[in-house]
Amino acid sequence: MAEIIKESFERLLKEQNIPNELYSKYQVKKGLRNEDGTGVLVGLTRISDVVGYRKDAKGHVSPSKGHLYYRGLDVEEILRHAEGKRFVFEEVCFLILFGHLPSREEMDKFKAVLSHRYELPTHYLESSILSFPSQNLMNKLQQEVLMFYRYDKYDPDSTNPFDILEKGVNLIAKIPVIVCYTYATKIHYFDNQSLIIHQIDPSLSIAEQILHLLKKDGRFTPKEAEVLDTALVLHADHGGGNNSTFTNVVIGSTGTDLYSTISGSIGSLKGPRHGGxxxxxxxxxxxxxxxxxxxxxxxxxxxxxxxxxxxxxxxxxxxxxxxxxxxxxxxxxxxxxxxxxxxxxxxxxxxxxxxxxxxxxxxxxxxxxxxxxxxxxxxxxxxxxxxxxxxLGIPEDLYTLLFVIGRTVGWIAHNIEDKLYGGRIIRPATKYVGEKMDYTDESER
CATH class of the missing domain: 1.10.230.10 (Cytochrome P450-Terp, domain 2)
Incomplete structure (x- = not known):
C-alpha cells in the first residue's frame, strides 16, 4: 500500500516541478533575500539592530565590522561595562523589554519579580515533566510552553500588550527551570542515570540557576556562571528578521495566544540552519x-x-x-x-x-x-x-535549549512591538506558476 505514496510522490516531482529560472522571471526573492544577499525589509523595530555591511547611495553593498545593538546600545559596550562587576543577562532582559537601562532600584525589583516566578505550579514537576519524559527536549519544551496555557491564572488568550508582557516575564523565569528538569528526567528514563532534582534557589541569577540545577552536586565556579551569563546575553535578540523571531511575529499577527507563538518559535529554532x-x-x-x-x-x-x-x-x-x-x-x-x-x-x-x-x-x-x-x-x-x-559541563542535548532561554526575551519584545505598531496579519503573496486543467471524470483517469 505504501507504493502508492512513493509512486504519487515521484509523479509530483516529475510533473509539478518549479524551474529555478521562474524565480528570476517573476522577481521572487527566495528566503526573503535580495539578489545581493541582503534581507528584504518586512518591518520596523526599535528593539535591536544587526550591522554587518554598508550600503551606499546606489545600493551597493560593502563588507564592514559587525555590530549588534540592543535598544541602540552596542552589546560589546554593555558587556565591557559589566565585566567582573555583575551578571548582566537580567539587565539586558529589562533593556530589551522596556527600552532603557534600569536603575539599581529598578533592577532589584525586576530581579525579585523573576526570582519569585522561578517556581513551577504545584505538582507541575510530577504531573507534567516526570510523568511524561521525552527523548527530544526541544519538542518537549514546546509541549511544556503550550501546557502553561492551562495554568494561566488570567485570560490565556489575551493579546493585550501588557498581558503579553506579564505572561512573557513568567516564561523568561520558568523556561530555564523546565529545561533543566526535563533534561534530568530524560537521562533518568532513557539513559539509565540517577534522577537528581535540585530545589530552586531564588537567590541565584538565571545563569547561576541553570548551573545549579544541571550539575549533580549543584556547584559551579564564578567564572562558569560569568561565561554562561555572557552567552545568554549574546543570544537575547538578533533583530526582527531572524527566522524564529519572524516566526513568532507571523504567528502572533494572527491574534493567537503567546504560548502558541513561543512554541512555534522553539520549533523554528530547533532546525540545524538556525539554533541547532x-x-x-x-x-x-x-x-x-x-x-x-x-x-x-x-x-x-x-x-x-x-x-x-x-x-x-x-x-x-x-x-x-x-x-x-x-x-x-x-x-x-x-x-x-x-x-x-x-x-x-x-x-x-x-x-x-x-x-x-x-x-x-x-x-x-x-x-x-x-x-x-x-x-x-x-x-x-x-x-x-x-x-x-x-x-561548562553542559550536555549536547541542551545546546539549542540554551539558545531558547536567551532568545525568549527577544521573541516577547518583538511580539509586543508588532502588536503596538504593526497590527496587521502578516500575509505575503505567492505567484501561481502551474497550468490550468479541466476536470477529468473518475472513469477516465
Whole structure:
C-alpha cells in the first residue's frame, strides 16, 4: 500500500516541478533575500539592530565590522561595562523589554519579580515533566510552553500588550527551570542515570540557576556562571528578521495566544540552519580533531577544510559549520565576545589547547572559503558556543535549549512591538506558476 505514496510522490516531482529560472522571471526573492544577499525589509523595530555591511547611495553593498545593538546600545559596550562587576543577562532582559537601562532600584525589583516566578505550579514537576519524559527536549519544551496555557491564572488568550508582557516575564523565569528538569528526567528514563532534582534557589541569577540545577552536586565556579551569563546575553535578540523571531511575529499577527507563538518559535529554532547549528559545529569539530588531532599543522587543517568544502568529509554537505553569516561579513561581534570568554574558561578547565585549535581552524577556514567564493566570511556565534557549553559541563542535548532561554526575551519584545505598531496579519503573496486543467471524470483517469 505504501507504493502508492512513493509512486504519487515521484509523479509530483516529475510533473509539478518549479524551474529555478521562474524565480528570476517573476522577481521572487527566495528566503526573503535580495539578489545581493541582503534581507528584504518586512518591518520596523526599535528593539535591536544587526550591522554587518554598508550600503551606499546606489545600493551597493560593502563588507564592514559587525555590530549588534540592543535598544541602540552596542552589546560589546554593555558587556565591557559589566565585566567582573555583575551578571548582566537580567539587565539586558529589562533593556530589551522596556527600552532603557534600569536603575539599581529598578533592577532589584525586576530581579525579585523573576526570582519569585522561578517556581513551577504545584505538582507541575510530577504531573507534567516526570510523568511524561521525552527523548527530544526541544519538542518537549514546546509541549511544556503550550501546557502553561492551562495554568494561566488570567485570560490565556489575551493579546493585550501588557498581558503579553506579564505572561512573557513568567516564561523568561520558568523556561530555564523546565529545561533543566526535563533534561534530568530524560537521562533518568532513557539513559539509565540517577534522577537528581535540585530545589530552586531564588537567590541565584538565571545563569547561576541553570548551573545549579544541571550539575549533580549543584556547584559551579564564578567564572562558569560569568561565561554562561555572557552567552545568554549574546543570544537575547538578533533583530526582527531572524527566522524564529519572524516566526513568532507571523504567528502572533494572527491574534493567537503567546504560548502558541513561543512554541512555534522553539520549533523554528530547533532546525540545524538556525539554533541547532551550534550542535552541528560541535559534531564537526569532534570529527576534525579525531581525524587530524589537536597538534595538526596548518597544512593538515587546510586539507581537512578543503575536504569539507568538497563534500568529502563530515556530513558531506559542503558546509563548514560555524563559518559565515547571512548579515555579518568581516566579523560577528557575538563570536568575538564569546571567543574571549571561551579562552578564559579554557584556561580554568586546562583545555586551552582545544581553544587554540578552534581559533586556528576558523582562521584557515575563513581563508579557504574566501579563495573559493571571493567574498569575506567570518566565524558566527555558533562556532564557539558548543565548545563553551562543553567546557561548562553542559550536555549536547541542551545546546539549542540554551539558545531558547536567551532568545525568549527577544521573541516577547518583538511580539509586543508588532502588536503596538504593526497590527496587521502578516500575509505575503505567492505567484501561481502551474497550468490550468479541466476536470477529468473518475472513469477516465
Amino acid at each position: 547549528a551550534n550542535l552541528a559545529v560541535r559534531k564537526q569539530m569532534k570529527a576534525v580533531i579525531k581525524r587530524i588531532g589537536l597538534d595538526a599543522t596548518d597544512d593538515d587543517i587546510r586539507m581537512i577544510v578543503d575536504k569539507i568544502l568538497n563534500k568529502e568529509f563530515n556530513d558531506h554537505s559542503g558546509l563548514v559549520y560555524g563559518i559565515g553569516h547571512a548579515v555579518y561579513t568581516l566579523s560577528d561581534p557575538r563570536s568575538e565576545l564569546l571567543a574571549k570568554k571561551c579562552e578564559e574558561i579554557s584556561i580554568e578547565k586546562h583545555r586551552h589547547d582545544e581553544y587554540l585549535f578552534h581559533k586556528r581552524f576558523s582562521e584557515i577556514a575563513v581563508e579557504e572559503i574566501y579563495k573559493r567564493k571571493g567574498k569575506p566570511v567570518c566565524t558566527n556565534v555558533d562556532f564557539y558556543s558548543g565548545l563553551v557549553y562543553d567546557m
